[in-house]
Amino acid sequence: MSKIVKDTLILFMITIFTGLFLGGIFNITAPARKKQDDLAKQEAYKSVMPKTDTVENVKFDTNKANEFVKKTVLDNEKKNKISTIKEFNAVIDEAVLVKDKDGKEIGHIITVTDNEAYDGSLTVVVGIDNNGVSGISFLSLTETPGLGMKADDSSFKNQFKKKVDYFEYTKTNDAGDNKVDAISSATITTNATTHAVNAALAFKSYLGKENHE
Numbered sequence: 001m002s003k004i005v006k007d008t009l010i011l012f013m014i015t016i017f018t019g020l021f022l023g024g025i026f027n028i029t030a031p032a033r034k035k036q037d038d039l040a041k042q043e044a045y046k047s048v049m050p051k052t053d054t055v056e057n058v059k060f061d062t063n064k065a066n067e068f069v070k071k072t073v074l075d076n077e078k079k080n081k082i083s084t085i086k087e088f089n090a091v092i093d094e095a096v097l098v099k100d101k102d103g104k105e106i107g108h109i110i111t112v113t114d115n116e117a118y119d120g121s122l123t124v125v126v127g128i129d130n131n132g133v134s135g136i137s138f139l140s141l142t143e144t145p146g147l148g149m150k151a152d153d154s155s156f157k158n159q160f161k162k163k164v165d166y167f168e169y170t171k172t173n174d175a176g177d178n179k180v181d182a183i184s185s186a187t188i189t190t191n192a193t194t195h196a197v198n199a200a201l202a203f204k205s206y207l208g209k210e211n212h213e
Contacts, residue, residue, distance in 0.1 A: 135160075
C-alpha cells in the first residue's frame with residue numbers, strides 16, 4: 001500500500017471518528033442547551049411583560065401570517081413614503097397569549113427573526129398589550145461591539161414602548177411619536193430592529209382577523 005493511500009485512509013478514519021465524537025457531544029448537551037434556551041426565553045418574556053405568569057402558544061398559519069405581515073409593513077412604508085436601508089425581510093417565529101397571576105389575558109408576546117441585520121439576522125421578543133408595545137428584548141443579537149450591539153441598550157429599546165401603528169427610524173432626531181432615533185453608525189441594525197417590531201405589530205392585527213387558525 002502506497003504511503004499516499006495509507007495517509008488518506010488514516011485521515012479519513014480520523015475525520016469519521018471526529019464527526020461521530022462531536023455528534024455525540026452535541027446530542028449529549030442538547031437537553032442542557034434547550035433548558036438554557038427556555039430560561040432565556042422566560043427571562044425575555046418577563047422583561048417585555050413583567051406581569052407574565054402563564055403563556056399559551058398561539059396557533060396560526062405560518063405562510064398566511066407572514067404574507068399578511070410583509071404586505072402590511074410594505075404598504076405602510078409605501079403609503080407614508082418611508083425609505084429603508086434594506087427591504088423588509090422578517091418572519092414570525094412564535095406567538096404566545098399572556099396571562100397574569102389571576103388568569104387575566106394581558107396581551108401577546110411575539111418572537112420575530114429579522115434577516116437584515118449587519119451580522120445576518122437578529123431575533124426579537126416583542127410584548128404588546130392594550131397600551132401598545134410594552135417592551136422588546138433580544139434572544140439573538142451578534143452585531144458589532146460598540147456599534148450594532150448598542151441595540152441592546154435600554155435607551156434604544158425603550159423608544160419602542162409606545163402605542164403606535166408602526167415605527168420609523170430617523171437619523172436626524174425628527175419629532176414624532178412613532179419615530180426611533182437610529183443608533184449612530186449602526187443604521188442597518190436599527191433598520192432590522194424596527195422592521196422586527198413592525199412585523200410584531202402587523203402580526204398582532206393579523207390575530208384579530210378571521211383568516212388565522
